[in-house]
Amino acid sequence: DSSDGKGSEACLLPRNIPLALQWACDTDAEHFYREADNYDGPVRFLTSRSRIQPYSWTYQPFCLFGDSIGSSTICVWTDHNFGGGRGISIVADVEDAKTIGTSGPFRNSDYLKESNVPSYTYPPFEQRALPGKGFGLIANTTLHLGNRLFAHTPVFAVQDSRAAELTENDLELLYELGIKRLPEKTRKIYMDLHGHFGGHAISDRLVTNAFDLNDYSAVFPETSRLNHDCRPNAHYYFEKSTFTHYVHIIRTVLPGEELTISYISPYLNHKQREIRIKGQWGFKCDCKLCTSPPMFTKASDERLALIFDLEEELDDLSLNRTASPDIALQLISLYEQERFVTPAAEAYTYAALEYSYIGNKPMAQKYAAKAHELNLIWRGPTNKYSRGMRNLMLEPENHPSWLYSEKPRGDITIHTPNDEKEDEKNEPMVDAE
Numbered sequence: 001d002s003s004d005g006k007g008s009e010a011c012l013l014p015r016n017i018p019l020a021l022q023w024a025c026d027t028d029a030e031h032f033y034r035e036a037d038n039y040d041g042p043v044r045f046l047t048s049r050s051r052i053q054p055y056s057w058t059y060q061p062f063c064l065f066g067d068s069i070g071s072s073t074i075c076v077w078t079d080h081n082f083g084g085g086r087g088i089s090i091v092a093d094v095e096d097a098k099t100i101g102t103s104g105p106f107r108n109s110d111y112l113k114e115s116n117v118p119s120y121t122y123p124p125f126e127q128r129a130l131p132g133k134g135f136g137l138i139a140n141t142t143l144h145l146g147n148r149l150f151a152h153t154p155v156f157a158v159q160d161s162r163a164a165e166l167t168e169n170d171l172e173l174l175y176e177l178g179i180k181r182l183p184e185k186t187r188k189i190y191m192d193l194h195g196h197f198g199g200h201a202i203s204d205r206l207v208t209n210a211f212d213l214n215d216y217s218a219v220f221p222e223t224s225r226l227n228h229d230c231r232p233n234a235h236y237y238f239e240k241s242t243f244t245h246y247v248h249i250i251r252t253v254l255p256g257e258e259l260t261i262s263y264i265s266p267y268l269n270h271k272q273r274e275i276r277i278k279g280q281w282g283f284k285c286d287c288k289l290c291t292s293p294p295m296f297t298k299a300s301d302e303r304l305a306l307i308f309d310l311e312e313e314l315d316d317l318s319l320n321r322t323a324s325p326d327i328a329l330q331l332i333s334l335y336e337q338e339r340f341v342t343p344a345a346e347a348y349t350y351a352a353l354e355y356s357y358i359g360n361k362p363m364a365q366k367y368a369a370k371a372h373e374l375n376l377i378w379r380g381p382t383n384k385y386s387r388g389m390r391n392l393m394l395e396p397e398n399h400p401s402w403l404y405s406e407k408p409r410g411d412i413t414i415h416t417p418n419d420e421k422e423d424e425k426n427e428p429m430v431d432a433e
């Protein structure tokens, strides 16, 4: 156990230790720190190997300390082997780095078999400059519901709650080292990304391109090239076990069409969408839904309000509930009118549950199958709600919702899609193992 003294001590670490524990000599970080001469905060290096094991980080972490080592310490963690060798830098506290660094995708490269694929010889899209939007991806062939566009790991991630405790100067110092330590090719991929707001180049790319992953802002450079549409033709989900964004086509796309994802919740009305897009992303949404004549945006807003009311009615599992399968069928129709393709998994889930509550097996199975099919590209196959609908489809009688209307209330728990939205807000980015 060496002291937690100056960075030069890191160069004394034995170089013949197993690769997984070998850190590059940290002179770059030390040099970097000295260069940042306007920085006068408490900076030290974590040189104690025993504190870091068994992480597989490529470099010794560079940390800014609070009063004591532990909760108020935030560091840059870089792994060059991650993601099929393209690497990742993470700005996070020691506790989270331990959870992440010892999770499957960081420990075992088999976890990443499916990540960073497909690497196309002839991609089904081209990157083109689009007036007023920077670049975007344009389909060059016909694509269909369920086609996988790509699956990639992030190259940079920042723990938001910790970042919020730092000054801008401190954060920029950590960001600069994080990007500097990435493999050269990956650094270039990051720096080539679009910056919308100007100012510090790395921070600008982060705010312009990061996806929200439960207390992390993470940059997935491929997904980031997709521009926004409120009713998009592609959708991504994040899979914790592989640390990967999976992006699928959600409706037929013809050659020449721009590939898009939605940056916001599909349930927001016209005004809410305008505020959210402008406030968070800095541009005015010009998608077909937002620019249609007022009578159409008004009709859409009314449908969205009705969807909200019907879901509330369907969520009510009390003895005097008023919901029925008919209400769920009305919900499906509203989702269709709103061009909610994959979110329709929610409406099908409600219908499957309603039929299951009254013991109608064929109809429960029919809608559970529809929900399951869409869930595979909406939430991903391992999501617990996707698995729930699969179970209802295969064995309705064993699902907690089966014949619920004949059971005394309060003795079982049924998860409806709205529980899921709450759950997701509280889920950590990786499961502790």
Ligand SMILES: C[S@@+](CC[C@H](N)C(=O)[O-])C[C@H]1O[C@@H](n2cnc3c(N)ncnc32)[C@H](O)[C@@H]1O
Pocket: 132, 133, 134, 135, 136, 193, 194, 196, 208, 209, 224, 225, 226, 227, 228, 229, 281, 282, 283, 284, 285, 286, 287
């Ligand atoms: C994640 S990036 C998308 C890819 C980016 N256009 C590029 O060149 O790499 C987000 C930025 O793209 C632009 N953008 C995305 N969707 C847009 C849209 N619907 N209308 C105008 N600009 C858009 C905005 O500048 C936004 O800050």
